[in-house]
Amino acid sequence: MDYKKVDAKDIEFLVSILDENRVFKGDSINNDFSHDEMGGISHMPEVLVEAFSTKEVSSIMKYAYENMIPVVVRGSGTGLVGASVPIYGGIMISMSKMNKILEIDEENLALTLEPGVLLMEISKYVEEFDLFYPPDPGEKSATIGGNINTNAGGMRAVKYGVTRDYIRGLEIVLPNGEILNLGGKVVKNSSGYSIKDLICGSEGTLGIVTKVILKLIPLPKKAISLLIPFPNLDMAIGTVPKIVKSKSAPTAIEFMQREVILAAEEFLLKKFPDNSSDAYLLLTFDGNSTEDIEKAYENVANICLNEGALDVFIIDTDERKDAVWSARGAFLEAVKASTTDMDECDVVVPRNKVAEFIKYTSKLQEQFDVRIRSFGHAGDGNLHVYVLKDDLTDDAWKDKIEEVFEAMYKKSRELKGLVSGEHGIGFAKKTYMLQQYGYEYVNLMKNIKLAFDPKNILNPGKVCE
Amino acid sequence: MDYKKVDAKDIEFLVSILDENRVFKGDSINNDFSHDEMGGISHMPEVLVEAFSTKEVSSIMKYAYENMIPVVVRGSGTGLVGASVPIYGGIMISMSKMNKILEIDEENLALTLEPGVLLMEISKYVEEFDLFYPPDPGEKSATIGGNINTNAGGMRAVKYGVTRDYIRGLEIVLPNGEILNLGGKVVKNSSGYSIKDLICGSEGTLGIVTKVILKLIPLPKKAISLLIPFPNLDMAIGTVPKIVKSKSAPTAIEFMQREVILAAEEFLLKKFPDNSSDAYLLLTFDGNSTEDIEKAYENVANICLNEGALDVFIIDTDERKDAVWSARGAFLEAVKASTTDMDECDVVVPRNKVAEFIKYTSKLQEQFDVRIRSFGHAGDGNLHVYVLKDDLTDDAWKDKIEEVFEAMYKKSRELKGLVSGEHGIGFAKKTYMLQQYGYEYVNLMKNIKLAFDPKNILNPGKVCE
Numbered sequence: 001m002d003y004k005k006v007d008a009k010d011i012e013f014l015v016s017i018l019d020e021n022r023v024f025k026g027d028s029i030n031n032d033f034s035h036d037e038m039g040g041i042s043h044m045p046e047v048l049v050e051a052f053s054t055k056e057v058s059s060i061m062k063y064a065y066e067n068m069i070p071v072v073v074r075g076s077g078t079g080l081v082g083a084s085v086p087i088y089g090g091i092m093i094s095m096s097k098m099n100k101i102l103e104i105d106e107e108n109l110a111l112t113l114e115p116g117v118l119l120m121e122i123s124k125y126v127e128e129f130d131l132f133y134p135p136d137p138g139e140k141s142a143t144i145g146g147n148i149n150t151n152a153g154g155m156r157a158v159k160y161g162v163t164r165d166y167i168r169g170l171e172i173v174l175p176n177g178e179i180l181n182l183g184g185k186v187v188k189n190s191s192g193y194s195i196k197d198l199i200c201g202s203e204g205t206l207g208i209v210t211k212v213i214l215k216l217i218p219l220p221k222k223a224i225s226l227l228i229p230f231p232n233l234d235m236a237i238g239t240v241p242k243i244v245k246s247k248s249a250p251t252a253i254e255f256m257q258r259e260v261i262l263a264a265e266e267f268l269l270k271k272f273p274d275n276s277s278d279a280y281l282l283l284t285f286d287g288n289s290t291e292d293i294e295k296a297y298e299n300v301a302n303i304c305l306n307e308g309a310l311d312v313f314i315i316d317t318d319e320r321k322d323a324v325w326s327a328r329g330a331f332l333e334a335v336k337a338s339t340t341d342m343d344e345c346d347v348v349v350p351r352n353k354v355a356e357f358i359k360y361t362s363k364l365q366e367q368f369d370v371r372i373r374s375f376g377h378a379g380d381g382n383l384h385v386y387v388l389k390d391d392l393t394d395d396a397w398k399d400k401i402e403e404v405f406e407a408m409y410k411k412s413r414e415l416k417g418l419v420s421g422e423h424g425i426g427f428a429k430k431t432y433m434l435q436q437y438g439y440e441y442v443n444l445m446k447n448i449k450l451a452f453d454p455k456n457i458l459n460p461g462k463v464c465e
Numbered sequence: 466m467d468y469k470k471v472d473a474k475d476i477e478f479l480v481s482i483l484d485e486n487r488v489f490k491g492d493s494i495n496n497d498f499s500h501d502e503m504g505g506i507s508h509m510p511e512v513l514v515e516a517f518s519t520k521e522v523s524s525i526m527k528y529a530y531e532n533m534i535p536v537v538v539r540g541s542g543t544g545l546v547g548a549s550v551p552i553y554g555g556i557m558i559s560m561s562k563m564n565k566i567l568e569i570d571e572e573n574l575a576l577t578l579e580p581g582v583l584l585m586e587i588s589k590y591v592e593e594f595d596l597f598y599p600p601d602p603g604e605k606s607a608t609i610g611g612n613i614n615t616n617a618g619g620m621r622a623v624k625y626g627v628t629r630d631y632i633r634g635l636e637i638v639l640p641n642g643e644i645l646n647l648g649g650k651v652v653k654n655s656s657g658y659s660i661k662d663l664i665c666g667s668e669g670t671l672g673i674v675t676k677v678i679l680k681l682i683p684l685p686k687k688a689i690s691l692l693i694p695f696p697n698l699d700m701a702i703g704t705v706p707k708i709v710k711s712k713s714a715p716t717a718i719e720f721m722q723r724e725v726i727l728a729a730e731e732f733l734l735k736k737f738p739d740n741s742s743d744a745y746l747l748l749t750f751d752g753n754s755t756e757d758i759e760k761a762y763e764n765v766a767n768i769c770l771n772e773g774a775l776d777v778f779i780i781d782t783d784e785r786k787d788a789v790w791s792a793r794g795a796f797l798e799a800v801k802a803s804t805t806d807m808d809e810c811d812v813v814v815p816r817n818k819v820a821e822f823i824k825y826t827s828k829l830q831e832q833f834d835v836r837i838r839s840f841g842h843a844g845d846g847n848l849h850v851y852v853l854k855d856d857l858t859d860d861a862w863k864d865k866i867e868e869v870f871e872a873m874y875k876k877s878r879e880l881k882g883l884v885s886g887e888h889g890i891g892f893a894k895k896t897y898m899l900q901q902y903g904y905e906y907v908n909l910m911k912n913i914k915l916a917f918d919p920k921n922i923l924n925p926g927k928v929c930e
Contacts, residue, residue, distance in 0.1 A: 107706040107817040130712060153653040162653055164662070165630055178905045185815040187845035188618040188627055188886035190666050192898055192928055193910045197629070197662035201655050218712035241572040247595060247683035292754045350650040352572040380652035421653035433657055440643045444916065445658045451912035463657055 003088055003457070004068045006046035014049055014091075017059050022050040032077065033092060034085065037139075040343065041082035041427050045072065045092035052097055054171060054179060054210040061208065062177030064091055064457055071175075072459050073204045075116060075143030079150070080344055081426030083203040087461045095145055098210065101125055110168055110185045111214045115145025122214075132219040134160035136252075137422065138329055145209045151201035153422040155252040155284075158379035162422070164200045169213035172199055175453040185213055198448070203424050205459045206452040222293055223251070223286035225315035227324060228304045229277030233257055233362075234355060236279040239307040240378045241352040243283075246303055248296040253379025254282040254328065255354075260335060260375050264327040267334035272327050273320050277310055281378065282324065332384070335373050341389035343401050343428075347412040348382040348421030360411050361385050368404050382421030409435065425463045433464075468553055468922070469533045471511035479514055479556075482524050487515040497542065498557060499550065502604075505808065506547035506892050510537065510557035517562055519636060519644060519675040526673070527642030529556055529922055536640075537924050538669045540581060540608030544615070545809055546891030548668040552926045560610055563675065566590055573650045575633055576679045580610025587679070597684040599625035601717075602887065603794055610674045616666035618887040620717040620749075623844035627887070629665045634678035637664055640918040650678055663913070668889045670924045671917040688716070688751035690780035691762055692789060693769045694742030698722055698827075699820060701744040704772040705843045706817040708748075711768055713761040718844025719747040719793065720819075725800060725840050729792040732799035737792050738785050742775055746843065747789065797849070800838050806854035808866050808893070812877040813847040813886030825876050826850050833869050847886030874900065890928045898929070 004010075006025075014023045025047045035042040051057045064071045070090030077084055086092050099116035104126065111126060111133070120140035122133050137147060137154035146152075148170070153162040169183035172195075182196035183189055189196075199207055230236035237255055257279050261272050274280075283300060285293045301312045315324050336342060349357050358374060365372040371388040387404050389397045409419060409432045419425065419432045434442050445464035449456070456465075469475075471490075479488045490512045500507040516522045529536045535555030542549055551557050564581035569591065576591060576598070585605035587598050602612060602619035611617075613635070618627040634648035637660075647661035648654055654661075664672055695701035702720055722744050726737050739745075748765060750758045766777045780789050801807060814822050823839060830837040836853040852869050854862045874884060874897045884890065884897045899907050910929035914921070921930075 105815075105817075106710045108815045109709060110815075151653075151655045151659070153655075157652055161630065164659075165626065174905075174909070180902075180906050180909070184881050184883060186813045186847075186883055186886070187622055187816070188616075188813045188842075188847045189883055190616045190618075190811075190885045190887050190889045191883040192666075192890055192902070192907070193671075193913055194616070194629075194662055194666050195906075195909065195913075197659055197665075198913075200662075201657075201659050206658075218714055244574060245571045249683055289754050289757045292757065346655075348651045348653045350570075350573045350575075351652070352570075377653075382651075382653045416649050416651075418649060418651055418654055418656040420655045421651070422655050424655045425657055437645075437657070440639075441645050441660075442657070444639070444645070444660065447916035448658055448660075448663075448913060451909065451916050 002068070003070050003090060006069060006090065010067065010069065011047060013063055014047060014060070017056060018049055024048040033074065036077050036079040036082060036084055038080040038082070038344065039341070041085045041087070043085055043087045043089065045086040046089040048092045048094060050094045050097050054173065057093060057173045057208055057210055058177045058179055060091065060093060061173050061175060065176045065455060068455060068457065070457050070460050073208050075146035076118065076141050078139045078142045078146065079426060080346070080423045081428040083424055083426030083462055085427060087427060093208070095143065104129055105185065108185045109216045111216055113144060113212050113214070115209045115212060116143050118143055119147060126216055127219055130219045131216040133166060133214060133216055135163045135166060138332065140329070144212055148200055148209055148212065149203050150422060150424040153377070153380065153382060155254060155377060157377065158253055159249055159251045164197065166215045167196060167200055167212065168215050170196050170199055170209055171211035172207035172209055174207050175455065175458040183213070201424070203426055203459070203463050205449060205462050220286040221288045222290055223284060224293055224297060225282060225284045225321065225324060226297055226301060227273060227313040227315055228281045228283065229274060229310045230279045230281065231277065231308060231310060233279035233358060235308045236281050237355040237358055237378055239281065239304055240354060242303050242307065243300055244351055244379070246299060248299050250296070250300065250379060251284045251286045254376070255378040256280050256282065256331070256375045260331055260373055261327065263334040263338050264330045267337050268326060268330050270323060270326065273313055273315070273323055282328065331375050335386050339371070339388035339390050341397065342386050345385040345405060345408050346382070346420045346423040347409070347417045349412055349415045349417030351379065351381040353415040353417065354378050354381055354383065357383060357411060357415060357417070361408065364404055364407055368400060370400055370404060405432065427462055430463070467533070468535050468555060471534060471555065475532065475534065476512060478528055479512060479525070482521060483514055489513040498539065501542050501544040501547060501549050503545040503547070503809065504806070506550045506552070508550055508552045508554065510551040511554045513557045513559060515559045515562050519638065522558060522638045522673055522675055523642045523644055525556065525558060526638050526640060530641045530920060533920060533922065535922050535925050538673050540611035541583065541606050543604045543607045543611065544891060545888045546893040548889055548891030548927055550892060552892060558673070560608065569594055570650065574681045575650045576681055578609060578677050578679070580674045580677055581608050583608055584612060591681055592684055595684045596681040598631060598679060598681055600628045600631055603797065605794070609677055613665050613674055613677065614668050615887060615889040618842070618845065618847060620719060620842060622842065623718055624714055624716045629662060631680045632661060632665055632677065633680045635661050635664055635674055636676035637672035637674055639672050640920065640923040648678065666889070668891055668924070668928055670914060670927050685751035686753045687755055687758055688749055689758055689762060690747060690749045690786065690789060691766060692738060692778040692780055693746045693748065694739060694775045695744045695746065696742065696773060696775060698744035698823060700773045701746050702820040702823055702843055704746065704769055705819060707768050707772065708765055709816055709844070711764060713764050715761070715765065715844060716749045716751045719841070720843040721745050721747065721796070721840045725796055725838055726792065728799040728803050729795045732802050733791060733795050735788060735791065738778055738780070738788055747793065796840050800851050804836070804853035804855050806862065807851045810850040810870060810873050811847070811885045811888040812874070812882045814877055814880045814882030816844065816846040818880040818882065819843050819846055819848065822848060822876060822880060822882070826873065829869055829872055833865060835865055835869060870897065892927055895928070
């Protein structure tokens with residue numbers, strides 16, 4: 001790629017449209033901006049700028065487009081596949097300061113906000129209006145812009161769907177600086193190709209999201225969780241298709257293993273309600289009628305007991321809720337803290353294939369003599385499987401992770417799964433996506449990329465390149 | 466466009482891969498295939514073929530691509546904007562015989578089917594398994610392939626969303642004959658650009674849908690409708706934002722006027738439960754608990770009475786249900802039968818702007834001295850407004866419809882609405898989409914079209930061209 005290097009003139013331009021204190025270069029750029037949450041892939045931007053407005057983003061893009069400078073956009077940097085790493089240097093635009101909630105519209109059940117608003121702020125804000133933004137990814141400090149760019153799913157996808165299902169409208173800046181408004185506060189839309197849905201999940205490669213209109217729904221009045229211990233993971237996960245088939249419509253079905261719970265206890269210095277069993281299902285139910293919720297969870301509790309569950313804990317006190325959900329929220333960090341380095345596989349498989357996939361990863365653990373930890377969304381088939389480096393040398397680790405991943409993704413394809421359920425392709429999973437889709441499919445993606453970005457300056461080297 | 470005309474050699478090829486009795490030419494092609502439900506735009510295909518399999522569709526496309534012959538795909542032909550009219554002649558592929566339901570998967574709540582299955586067959590089929598396919602467009606004889614290509618919405622969008630929200634996977638044939646599998650039986654997907662979501666709503670211009678995997682949900686156990694008469698339409702529609710804001714979550718909120726009800730009564734020779742008021746709201750509620758449903762509809766009934774409703778009829782007997790829903794289903798046909806010709810506007814506006822838009826169409830009716838009839842989805846802001854030709858001459862009609870539409874779409878843009886909620890752009894609404902989006906936006910769509918179809922042979926002249 002023949003990109004122009006950022007020089008003094010470019011810096012001068014950036015300073016002229018932003019304030020001097022929003023343009024960082026050289027040593028004044030914090031090293032954190034060279035990588036995302038997973039690490040592994042890393043490269044420093046040549047210049048880091050903070051945007052305050054759509055107009056600023058547009059001006060920067062126009063300039064970068066004319067001058068052939070690569071641009072990468074960054075939210076909280078909580079990604080796991082290197083999508084926000086500026087592998088060709090250039091300009092990094094931080095969207096963290098475009099973080100205002102602009103309007104709540106109760107007549108249209110719509111929330112308008114800037115892309116840098118954090119996920120945790122959204123739920124808190126709308127709940128005060130008795131409204132609900134259902135998507136619930138584990139990483140609450142991610143920005144909504146980041147969530148849109150990975151089509152993040154989270155735990156409630158079983159019942160409520162994923163981020164895509166809650167995007168009513170987007171304002172975007174194209175690579176050449178043009179501003180487009182996609183969708184709006186409308187419930188239906190059949191007005192030409194859905195560019196909005198193409199932006200969702202495009203990992204910052206097609207356009208820059210500068211404003212968001214989210215769909216809200218009425219807040220369910222009641223919610224309850226069940227923690228259900230099983231003698232082993234097979235039995236726990238094997239029960240899930242029976243729960244789905246029972247039509248009891250839980251909001252979430254998570255699975256977790258004892259090792260991960262112990263790691264979280266150690267990490268948080270906080271006890272989980274129970275850690276005596278090998279494997280657990282954690283289910284939630286929500287709705288407006290206690291009677292309905294009770295009927296649903298009794299039905300599911302009975303299914304679990306019939307399938308060999310050891311007990312059923314109702315998580316109804318604030319203390320228990322806090323213990324369970326803070327642990328669930330800390331799993332990734334806890335696993336990471338337990339080893340020297342790790343990489344993750346975020347496949348999604350049909351829900352009745354989860355057990356087979358997890359059983360296979362146990363086999364791989366023995367076969368390759370490597371620690372593998374997993375937890376995730378049993379109810380929607382999206383698994384987070386972590387392979388841990390521990391005391392392997394860098395070279396041995398590089399070889400091992402390649403072999404283990406190769407095997408895992410092959411298995412996922414056999415089960416008609418897909419490479420990524422919610423973390424995306426970014427830089428790290430490009431090979432596996434190509435293996436899955438083949439040349440023709442990925443080439444079509446490349447052509448779509450060129451339709452948006454003929455000079456290939458926006459987040460180059462990601463997804464399909 | 467420099468397309469090749471279909472000649473004897475092409476026919477010979479088509480006969481060689483299909484049976485002779487599935488290749489129609491000249492006078493053996495029924496005139497119905499030259500237009501869709503709205504009429505207006507019309508052109509005969511040079512040859513009409515019936516496909517039985519993906520492989521056949523792929524072979525036809527490969528041949529057409531190599532030989533530069535335009536191809537248009539057709540389902541039931543119930544479209545309203547000319548999207549399936551072969552304006553450049555060429556080959557028309559009828560998908561009506563690819564109409565098998567292939568599999569219901571209760572463990573993954575997924576239905577796999579061919580694109581020619583009719584909407585009415587889907588709901589009937591899945592309900593036997595206590596499952597539910599929520600999208601509910603008025604035209605039940607449309608194919609699911611057609612519904613996907615317009616991202617059809619229907620009445621239940623208020624609560625359940627639109628067709629897009631229920632597409633888990635698609636098999637498509639690209640213009641060059643390549644076959645791609647998009648998505649699958651998976652709940653989440655962040656594996657590259659969502660081509661599946663681009664196909665949805667692309668009106669047969671980007672690829673041909675040859676297989677579909679739909680998401681199902683548990684069938685709600687109970688449903689009830691309320692028919693609520695108001696002194697006038699303003700009061701009826703003015704109540705809707707208050708209903709939305711009340712968070713009572715109705716499944717559908719339809720509005721209808723006396724004239725349309727009378728037309729349906731005459732058309733069906735069947736009485737509506739009440740026709741003494743000027744305007745009505747028709748609401749449905751569904752769920753699993755009678756108590757919850759009753760609480761919700763009592764709440765909404767009170768809101769309506771406070772806002773001036775004249776009465777509240779509960780539609781709970783089979784006879785009343787049939788009378789109401791058969792009338793609602795016949796509105797389009799009834800309005801059509803009441804005049805010589807008509808054209809329709811399918812805008813979608815924010816829900817709290819419906820009243821203002823409808824009031825404006827009443828003004829246009831007087832200003833332009835033309836009959837305008839409307840009904841539609843008050844709960845989701847998607848309006849179906851019909852301008853009737855009556856005894857106007859062809860020339861006068863052409864001028865009038867242009868002026869009236871110009872005014873209506875302008876108003877819709879002012880209200881931050883969009884050109885089409887669910888019927889699409891096709892051929893008829895291209896100008897209005899361009900007026901709405903502007904050159905840059907439509908040009909991006911054109912580039913996307915070229916990414917899929919560099920020779921522009923699949924349904925040329927539609928949507929963004």
